Amino acid sequence: MSLDDASTKPHDRLGAYLARDMEAVNVLIRTRMASEHAPRIPEVTAHLVEAGGKRLRPMLTLAAARMMGYQGPYHVHLAATVEFIHTATLLHDDVVDESRQRRGRPTANLLWDNKSSVLVGDYLFSRSFQLMVETGSLRVLDILANASATIAEGEVLQLTAAQDLRTDERIYLQVVRGKTAALFSAATEVGGVIAGASDDQVSALFTYGDALGVAFQMVDDLLDYGGAAAVIGKNVGDDFRERKLTLPVIRAVAHANAAERAFWERVIEKGDQREGDLEEAMRLLARHGALEATRAEALAWSAKARDALTRLPQHELNDMLADLADYVVARVR
Amino acid sequence: MSLDDASTKPHDRLGAYLARDMEAVNVLIRTRMASEHAPRIPEVTAHLVEAGGKRLRPMLTLAAARMMGYQGPYHVHLAATVEFIHTATLLHDDVVDESRQRRGRPTANLLWDNKSSVLVGDYLFSRSFQLMVETGSLRVLDILANASATIAEGEVLQLTAAQDLRTDERIYLQVVRGKTAALFSAATEVGGVIAGASDDQVSALFTYGDALGVAFQMVDDLLDYGGAAAVIGKNVGDDFRERKLTLPVIRAVAHANAAERAFWERVIEKGDQREGDLEEAMRLLARHGALEATRAEALAWSAKARDALTRLPQHELNDMLADLADYVVARVR
DSSP: SSSGGSSSSSHHHHHHTTOOOOOOOOHHHHHHOSSSSSSSSHHHHHHHTTTTOHHHEEEEEEHHHTTOOOOOOOOHHHHHHHHHHHHHHHHHHHHHOOOETTTTEHHHHHHSSSSHHHHHHHHHHHHHHHHHTTTTTTTHHHHHHHHHHHHHHHHHHHHHHHTTTTTOOHHHHHHHHHIIIIHHHHHHHHHHHTTTTHHHHHHHHHHHHHHHHHHHHHHHHTTTTTOSSSOOOEEEHHHHHOOOOOOOHHHHHOOOOOOHHHHIIIIIIIIITTTTHHHHHHHHHHHHHHHHHHHHHHHHHHHHHHHHHHHHOOOOHHHHHHHHHHHHHHTTE | OOSSGGGOOOOHHHHHHHHHHHHHHHHHHHHHOSSSSSSHHHHHHHHHHOOOOOOHHHHHHHHHHHHHHOOSHHHHHHHHHHHHHHHHHHHHHHTTTOOOOOOOOEEEHHHHHHHHHHHHHHHHHHHHHHHHTTOOHHHHHHHHHHHHHHHHHHHHHHHHTTTTOOOHHHHHHHHHHHIIHHHHHHHHHHHHHHHOOOOOHHHHHHHHHHHHHHHHHHHHHHTTOOSOOOOSSSSHHHHHHHOOOOOHHHHHHOOHHHHHHHHHHHIISSSSOOOOHHHHHHHHHHHHHHHHHHHHHHHHHHHHHHHHHSSOOHHHHHHHHHHHHHHHHTTTT
């Protein structure tokens, strides 16, 4: 990574700018993930928390609060809250997806067991709940309660929608909000609320987080099919093999003729996948411009995120958040 | 069941007294367990919620609030909150315990899958969280956040403590609080708080719920070994076969000689159980008076629950709660 500011990743610039706040968040996380009685809890949590995730969500909360001029202590609580919720959902997701690797390491459900992942996830949810109660803000509690419900609903929806060819873009967006965008938007929104931002500013912060999260997830789903152009360093076809109906396939299914539809029914709905099917899927995605269309969607959401920032004060952090919105789609630009 | 008041179960008398409130709770539960987007959610929830549980926890909240003269609408929200938390923990418990039956019906993890149980449980937690935010009481939120943490911590603790002969009564009590008493005490406490009861009254309500929950769980653990006297209609030895270290065994282990200790190590810690081992365990429990001692403990907790009620106003509901404290230990009296 270059030391030249312009070529440094926006995420790293945010991290450098917010370093003192992030240190306070890390201390709070380590304190609160402890358990007097159950040593299994910090073991499991540390495995995940200290695996070096990007801490993007807590940084969004800190950035929103600081950009709006917050000087109190509670942005740290809220950032830790958001990271705990994220960690709890990862623990439960790994059980649900029967995952074996996360952040390049074996998952907790593999190292310990599903029981520990379920219950430690519940513990972290409770801890996040305690942290937000400490802020004393009912509005913050309301936002995070609603985000939690959207997350859980999106996850359940994905169970049934992922392998159902009737899943359309509206349902896809609901799933994406659950998987990613709801916590992004809650992260930025509560940062503004705790800083006493105006309703319009809070709404802009929400829109930024929401659009950033949607763009982020769409890029992920696009790269799973190699992106609109050739991209190196990402496994292609994981979602296909797991029969997850993401936006590229939804687009291709919408334009499928009878034979193509039969193909998608076989490989996604029935899960009967054979040699050469991924290549055939890639051909169909190309034929209907599905990757290009997904890319255009992701860019539009990124632009929406940038646009929301114009309703917020000029600030060094505002510029970094704008760069971040560019950065999440840079891999497919 | 007799119509004669004195011989009716206190639980049924509470239900009759609180019938209108409970109807409002049931309506709220049905409304809030719906999901616009994910039909799997009400399917799974209805399976459990409508299986005819005793609804003891929401009744405790309603009784506490009404006894303290509450006239507002939020005791209904809190009662539904408590039932949602209870239902969510049941869904997760069944995954953790790999249970196949609950309330005489196949469990949700068997009818659907573990994924649905984990995620629908998360959804119900979020919904409960939204309901309590609606009450606008930060004190209520604080109590329920702490109870949630105690519940999750107790459940994780049980994972490691259950098959470890070093588990003592202090740890057992912590597990029992997590499994049962924390939600009982939160249920009664928030009923008092929402009614504006004094600190001493709220503390008495907490103590009642806590002691009732501990007594309730101890009786359950005692009956799993047949009770202090012969009791009909309960499977004996489930905890033994599942290698759960409950109070009767903890007492027997505390007084074990070397040979007896080797026995407990083999059957509980190593899980090497053979023909006749349950009978041998029963003999050891009898030899050390472990069932009698557990029974005495349960009676003491029941008395503690009754005693707490003397710090609360005279009221028809107060009498019913006192009878309930007697009733939970009646099976072992």
